[in-house]
Amino acid sequence: MGQKLVGILLNAAMHGGVPRLKTGQESLANYEEAAAAYGLTPCFVKLSDIDVASGFSSVYMKKGLQGYRRQIVPTPEVIHNRAIYDPRSTGVERLLRQGIQVYNSCNRYGKDQIHGLLERSRELQAYLPVTASGLSGLREMMNRYPDLILKPCRGSVGNGVMRLTRSGEGRWLWSYSLSGSRRKVSRSVNPDALPRVLRARLSSVPYLVQERIPLAEINGRPFDLRVTVQRGWGGAWQVTGLFAKLAAPGGFVSNIARGGEALKSSFALEQAFPGEEAARIRMSVLSLSLALARELEKSLPGLADIGLDIGVTKHGQLYFIECNGRDQRYGFQKAGLRGVWKDSYRQPMGYARYLYEEALRMNSY
Structure with missing residues (x-):
């Protein structure tokens, strides 16, 4: 099979760091290795460097010992989106209209949108926490549950999450x-006169209010599971x-960026449950994650690479927590799962090759 280009679409800031190998948590070496396994050559691009009219793009490509250099190439026919754009941006839509296959074309979905899509499935409803929204939803939930989590619908890495x-x-x-x-603050509040700051937060941006799931714990620290489905x-x-x-000591969010710790899932589950029960839960998590991905793809075109957070209660009940459209894969590396970390790059490159082969097959008819 001849080599073909696969585009890796990055935000401008990360794209600017490519020649200096400063791309945060994105591993350029993993992309190179994974793409080569499928006869592909990765090129790193940002939206403003794609000229739809001419069909050419300015990209960064690796040039041996010279490192990454700018090149003008035909715009790749297949692009993996790893960028997050303003919802009003139409750049990716223009590429799709030109017949370019952009997978994970949108990778930032509101938590309320995802919850609403999954709620349509009767089979999956049992895995969803009870959820309301906004200030009115908060008051309703405070009458029903003693422990609540408040999440901004568009928040990420645990930013803006609160607990009541x-x-x-x-x-x-x-x-x-x-x-x-990462410093946590706690204060006592009167439910009949909620603090102005709290009310302002819920009024300024959309918030979900959910019953807090009593997660399984290790030495008093709750944990959930990040599942990469591709x-x-x-x-x-x-x-x-x-x-x-694993949440930081005394913390209530497990995000690594907020002080959480990455552990091997088998170790964490075996710390919280007997061996056979831990194995059963792990298999159930895998099955649920696939069911969630298949349900979401019905309504989200181009979905191909997601990270799902799954909670497990102390009694082994599973709950869907949230979907990450741009999965931060570095957690595998931090958990000592280097092989899986590399696989999380290899799978999307395999999908790119699959899209090329499918297009060739369709054009041959």
Whole structure:
């Protein structure tokens, strides 16, 4: 099979770091290795460097010992989107209209949107926490549940997440992290006169209010599971791997960026459950994750590479927590799962080759 280009679409800031090998958590070496396994050559591009009219793009490509250099190439026919754009941006849509196959064409979905799509499935409803929205939803949920999690619909890596816990004597405990810090703050609040700052937050941006799932714990620290589900060669969904995210001591969010710790999923589950039960839960998590991906793809065109957060209660009940459209794969590396980390790059490149072969097959008719 001859080599073909596969585009890796990056945001401008990350794209600018390619020649200096400064791309944050994205591994250029993993892309190179994974693409080569499928006879592909990766090129790194940003939207503003794609000229739809001419069909050519300015990209970064590796040139041996010279490192990454700018080149003008025909715009790749297949592009893996790893960028997040303003919802009003039409750049990716223009590429799709030109017949360019952009997979994970949108990778930032609101938590409310994802919850609504999954709620349509009768089979999956049992795995969804009870959910409301906004200030009115908060008051309703406070009447029903003693422990709540408040999440911004568009938040990421745990930013803006808050907790409200009934503390007795008619009071609630409001917990949150200071902006730009991992330091947690807690204060007692009157449910009949919620703090102005709290009310302002829920009024300024859309928030989900959910019953807090009593997650399984290790030494008093709750954990959930990050499951990477991807389409690879052949086009079918498969679970590439999973790891556990353990909340920081005293914390209520498990995000690694907020002080959480990445662990091997088998180790975490075996710490919280007997051996056979841990194995059963792990298999159930894999099955649920595939069912979630297949349900979401019905409504989200181009979906091919996602990270799902799955909670497990102390009694082994599974709950869907959230879907990450741009899965941060570095958790596998931090959990000591280097092989799975590499696989999380290999699968999308296999899917790119699959899309090329499918287009060739269709054009041969």
